[in-house]
Amino acid sequence: MNPRRKKRLSLVLALVVGLGATVGLLLYALNQNMDLFYTPTELVNGKPDGTKPEVGQRLRIGGMVVTGSVERDPQSLKVSFKVADVGPAVTVNYEGILPDLFREGQGIVAQGVLIDANTVEAHEVLAKHDEEYMPPEIAEAMKKTHEPLKYSETQLQGSTDQ
Template sequence: MNPRRKKRLGLILALFVGISATVGLMLYALNQNMDLFYTPTELVNGKPDGTKPEVGQRLRIGGMVVAGSVVRDSNSLEVSFKVADVGPQVTVIYDGILPDLFREGQGIVAQGVLVDATTIKAHEVLAKHDEEYMPPEVAEAMKKTHEPLQYTEQQKQGTGQ
């Protein structure tokens, strides 16, 4: 093999290794930042394709805050509450200040880590804007597998707790 071909081959191999390493690192970084969305029913029973999250996995969960389930720690900012769609309930533990629009009977999306099969330690809680708005993932999931939500007149007027 002449020196010119050796140089080209070395350059092509180096370029291939560099591109492969870059793609591998990008995929690794994307995998670390990916949060999958679940409804409470999907979290407990698994998604239709059979996948269930593992303990320690980062995820997002969306649903309605169950009335009477909000428990606040008097010595800290920790709050625990239950989230449900029309199936099982999942406990969310959050240490921080909840959004102003957070209240029982309203839709939320919590992002955090799965602690056990039905408990999530959230690091972020988002509340929906009004009675008509619902995060797209929640709306789509509820359309597929659940009956439509029924709001009371108090909830429609924003005075219900």
């Protein structure tokens, strides 16, 4: 093999290795920042394909804030509340200032870490815009796993009594 071909081959090889390393690092970074979305029922019972989140996993959970479940610590900004869809309720713990639109009976999406099977430690809470709006992810997840329901305060309270 002449020196010119060796130089070309080493250049192509270095380019392929560099491109492979770049793609690998990109996939690793994206995987670290991926938060899966769950409804409260999927969090407790698992998704239809049988997958359940592990303790310590980052995730997003969306549902309706159960009426009467909001507990605020008078000494700090710690807040605890329950989120439910049509099944069991999940407790969300959050420390910080909640959005202005946060209310009992309203839809929210919380992003955080799973502490145990029924508890999420949130680092961000997002509230929906109005009574008719539902985030597309929540609407799609509820269509897949549940029949659509109009939520009233009595229905939300009844879902936690199970």
